[in-house]
Amino acid sequence: MPKISHEVPRCLLTISSDFNDYDYCLPHLLDQDEEYKQYFIDARDKGRYVIMDNSLHELGEAYNYDRLHHWVTELKPNEFIVPDVWMACAQTAAQAKYWKQFKYHKNTQITAVIQGEDKNQAYLCANLLVNLGYNKLCVSYGATWYNDFFPHINTDMGKALGRVRFVQGLLKLDQMKDIKFHLLGCSIPQEFGWYDNHPQIESIDTSNPIMAALEKIEYKEHGLDNKPKANMNDHFDVNFKDIDYGSVLYNVNKFRKINGFN
Numbered sequence: 001m002p003k004i005s006h007e008v009p010r011c012l013l014t015i016s017s018d019f020n021d022y023d024y025c026l027p028h029l030l031d032q033d034e035e036y037k038q039y040f041i042d043a044r045d046k047g048r049y050v051i052m053d054n055s056l057h058e059l060g061e062a063y064n065y066d067r068l069h070h071w072v073t074e075l076k077p078n079e080f081i082v083p084d085v086w087m088a089c090a091q092t093a094a095q096a097k098y099w100k101q102f103k104y105h106k107n108t109q110i111t112a113v114i115q116g117e118d119k120n121q122a123y124l125c126a127n128l129l130v131n132l133g134y135n136k137l138c139v140s141y142g143a144t145w146y147n148d149f150f151p152h153i154n155t156d157m158g159k160a161l162g163r164v165r166f167v168q169g170l171l172k173l174d175q176m177k178d179i180k181f182h183l184l185g186c187s188i189p190q191e192f193g194w195y196d197n198h199p200q201i202e203s204i205d206t207s208n209p210i211m212a213a214l215e216k217i218e219y220k221e222h223g224l225d226n227k228p229k230a231n232m233n234d235h236f237d238v239n240f241k242d243i244d245y246g247s248v249l250y251n252v253n254k255f256r257k258i259n260g261f262n
Contacts, residue, residue, distance in 0.1 A: 001197055001261050002183075003049065006252055007207040007232055009214075011240040013039045019252045022049035022078075024205045027071045028063045029055075029236075044075055051203065052077035056084060056113075057140075057185070058233055062095070069102070076105040081138055081182075084113035087145075089121040093128040100132060111136040111182060118145045119166060130175055136202065139167055141185040156227045160191040171200060190223030193259035207232055209251030214238065218247050219254040 003021040010033065017023070023043045029036045043050055052075060055063040062068070062083030072080045082099035085091035092115040104110060112129045114137050116122030122143070129137055146162025147155055167183075170176050180202040183192065189208045195201050211230040212219065256262065 002192075002201050003203040004256070004261065005051070005203075005205045006210050006255075007205065008210050009232070009236050009238045009243075010035055011238065011243070012210070012245075012248070017043075017048065019249070022051060022203070025050055025052040025075065025077060026055050026058060027052055027068055028059060030071055030075075031067060033236075040075060044077075050075065050077040051079040051081065051182070051205070053081050054083045056086065057142075061085075072104065072108065077108055079109050079111050079136070079182075080104065081111050081113060084115050087115055087117055087143055089116040089125040089128070091115075092125055093132070096129055096132055096134065109136065110134070111138055113138040113140060113184070115140070116143070116145075119149050122166065123169065126170060127175065130179060135178070136180040136182060137170075138182040138184050139163060139170075141183070141187055141191075141206075154225065156187040157225070159187040160194075164191060164194050167195065167201075171198060176200075187227045188224050189219065189255050190258050192261075197260060209255045210248060211235070213244060213247040213251050216244065216247065219251050219258065221258070223254075223258050 005020045005022050005024040007024055008016045023040065025040050030040065040050065052072060054068060083095045085095060092113065096112040099110060112134045114122055114126045114129065116125045126137060141163055146159045150158050150162040150165050152158030152161060179200065181200055183201060183204040186206045186208050192204055208228065211228040212224065214230045214235055215228050217228060
């Protein structure tokens, strides 16, 4: 079963360990928010497993390189997702090569995100990253070409099915047989159950159950048909009194149930 983490607003940080298997860190927030920074320093000191992202999804581009260098050295995360360039194979591979030159703490594994302008470029990118020596690759939920790869009248469903089809293709490749995968985000929460607990899918992160709860949406028996519109950029500062914590717990527990993560 993969390790699961759901990103949460600041007000839920200290209780998020009750339902998260590990902590998922957005480095730009370490510089912007003292409480957030302290949480991750404490998580490090407590021995919590930490994956540090590069904040591309939140900022539109990877966070400042000097600050990434600082935080990967200071925080010593268990995994660091090196900078990538959205839906750009060559630039992403170049960044992955650049970040291989540095020395990291012995407990820090660097991982890379597969990017590409279309499915063929994405498969090429995956192979380039493996050839660079990356042993764990990340797969984003949001590439627009997923909808071309798996057309569906419901674009959120199509995007999820497109990623499933892409990942299944990766898992069939001989050169990927020893590679682990991290799934970044999701369009619909039930997608993760469609991988049948494949052992190479080692970790996932998604704020979907939290964002749904903030929209006062509780998961149905099968999950959801559409992606919640709420995002962490707009709701990081939400007040606890404005959150139905019962719905948060309901969704995170239902998330595990519908995906077979017991």
